[in-house]
Amino acid sequence: MNRISTLLCAATALVGLGASALADEPFKLGLLTSKSGTLAPVGVQVEQGVMLAIDEINAAGGLLGRQISVTLEDDESDPQVAARKAERLYQQVGVDFITGTIHSGGTLAVGQIAEREGKLAATTVSYATSITGESCRESMFRVNAHAGIQAAALVTWLAQNVEGDRYLILAPDYEMGRDATSMFAQQIEAAGKTLVNTVLPPLGATDFSTYFAAIRSAQPDVILTMTPGSDTVRLLTQLGEYGMAPGVYTIAGASGAVTAGNVGAIGEPANGFLTAAGYSAEIDTPENRQFVEAFRSRFNQDPDVFAVDSYSLVYLLKAAAEKAGALDTQALRDAIRGTTWSTPVGDKIMRAEDNQAAVDMFVIEVSIDGNSASFGVKDRVLAADIPIEDKCTAF
Amino acid sequence: MDSLFSYLYIVFLPQVFDGLVVGMAIVLVALGLTLIFGLLGVLNLAHGELYIAGGYAAVALVAAGLPFWLAVFAAPFLAVGIGFMIQQFGLGPLQGRPHYPILTLLLTFGISLILREAAQTLAGPDPLRLAPPVTGVLVVGEIFLPKYRVVVFAISAALVAALWWGLHRTLLGAVLRAVAYDRQMTASLGIPTRLVFIGTFAMGSFLAGLAGVLLTPIYSISPESGHGFILLAFATIIIGGMGSVFGAVVAGLAVGQMFSLGSLWIPPVWAETLIFVAMLLVLIVRPQGLFSQIGRG
Secondary structure (H helix, E strand, O other): OOOHHHHHHHHHHHHHHHHHHHOOOEEEEEEEEOOOOHHHHHHHHHHHHHHHHHHHHHHHOOOOOOEEEEEEEEEEOOOHHHHHHHHHHHHHHHHOOOEEEEEEEEHHHHHHHHHHOOOEEEEEOOOOOOHHHOOOOOOOEEEOHHHHHHHHHHHHHHHHHHHOEEEEOOOOOOOHHHHHHHHHHHHHHHHOEEEEEOOOOOOOOOOHHHHHHHHHHOOOOEEEEEHHHHHHHHHHHHHOOOOOOOOOOEEOOOOOOOOOHHHHHHHHHHHOEEEEEEOOOOOOOOHHHHHHHHHHHHHOOOOOHHHHHHHHHHHHHHHHHHHHOOOOOOHHHHOOOOOOOEEEEEEEEEEEOOOOEOEEEEEEEEEEEOOEEEEEEEEOOOHEEEEEEOOOOOO | OOOHHHEEEEEHHHHHHHHHHHHHHHHHHHHHHHHHHHHHOOOOOOOOHHHHHHHHHHHHHHHHHOOOHHHHOOOHHHHHHHHHHHHHHHHHHHOOOHHHHHHHHHHHHHHHHHHHHHHHHHOOOOOOOOOOOOOOEEEEEEEEEEEHHHHHHHHHHHHHHHHHHHHOOHHHHHHHHHHHHHHHHHHHHHHHHHHHHHHHHHHEEEEEEHHHHHHHHHHOOOHHHHHHHHHHHHHHHHHHOOOHHHHHHHHHHHHHHHHHHHHHOOOOOOOOOOOOOHHHHHHHHHOOOOOOOOOOO
């Protein structure tokens, strides 16, 4: 009897030990982001967002009682390196989930490898519409807004809030610019407005003045521009030189066109420039204030859209884990799709049809006052009001 | 007939004027380049970085409280200083070595990379602004021209005239042309050719820096600005005739019109392609360029 009870005790202890050993086995997350190369500044915010969320979740007990462990890898801003390191992370380190890739090419490659390995991945930064469109994969999720969502949100808001029916598109003449042009054109038509002209200067054009006669004669009410940052500086200063900005047309564009870094070089003509973005640290809700405070106190800087989306991704994993009650690939994938989870900027829905998060967008207006510039949140466009076409046919 | 007139007046003419101003900016950048090439036989790949040196110096001087028009005279001396060092410690010692032209190309290319990185480190990657000293727009009928662009056009035209006069109507100009024509012979006549080289390089650098100052209020300034401009300036001096002041003007203005009028009829990305096609054609059919080189005409 004594012996039996000793055995039983030992067995119970062993089972208990086994169970707790299993619970102690961490959930392995691969953070594959750009720590060097052109995209490194973005990589910093991605890493900060992910690490902040993981530490919060681990301190609160982890994912279903399991801690999250992180393996950090640098993709050197290069899609080929991203592919190689993703393979290594899945096969040798044995991670369950990879996130952090910035370059759209890298994200597409990681999605392909995740599918092959029977694991999961997500991007929190990549813009290319195809990632959750034509090239969608069951194993790849996206929590950030892609280029199409930005365009849709901006035009939807402009159509409802800005006087005038005449729209003009100005975009650099290369793949991204042409993509954006067709997305803008669709949205303009859908909103019942008129596209009066499309001007396509080369990328990196030095002088935009040779297009100004075409702009003036088209008599637009709204100019939509897809010029990247440095081109936008010349475009807006030269419009200013010709007395065509600010205040003559409503000028709106891609997020990243006018930034804290280049607004000083533009000055007065940037006043009133509108853009749609997934985030601003100035969003005034209790959840966001709390997040911004936590972020600032730890990293000594403001979070940007990349940080908040990367932070939100880890909480998406937590929400899905709790919904599924398990952490294996199949259960987690099924739970992520269609789930609603809360983020510092409110609830988001991960669409089941294309693995793309439907997110609220914020209309940001640049205000110039002498030598200081501010990026104020002018309005919020609800996810439900932003049309996103489902172009995903793979699942 | 009426519609043709209104097309010419409302669409064509304003476009010609826009192109004229853009073309003159290209001439301004090309002047120093053509001078250095024509007289020294050096294709200075760091010319774009001398341009940004002028622009950045002007931004710094104006920020320090100097009036714009004083900065216009002072700022190019940073470019002159850099140019002097390039000639004195870089190009000078290479003279007489085998493969001199290739060596100068490699040297100036290396220097351009160093200067661009230095600008990035010192001033950051974001563009900087220099407020134009003259604002407002001149409106004549359908032609809209910012007053500052008109001023830059006038200054450039005066510079071109002065440079041409200096090269072709003064004793110093005759010396410069003689050095370009036959270095050994001129040296044997007692002309200090080393000094002529340094002086010419400094003058070319001054012009690059001056272009940087005058154009920064229009194009802003970033570490990449010079690099973007320099290809067009090269095409211009190749089409116009390397070393020819007159050729640089004609070709620069033509390039401006290709951008401006071209954008009326063809996709603008093709304008740049056309300019380089024109450059290739000139190189094949008339390698010396449309107009004669300095010292040879």
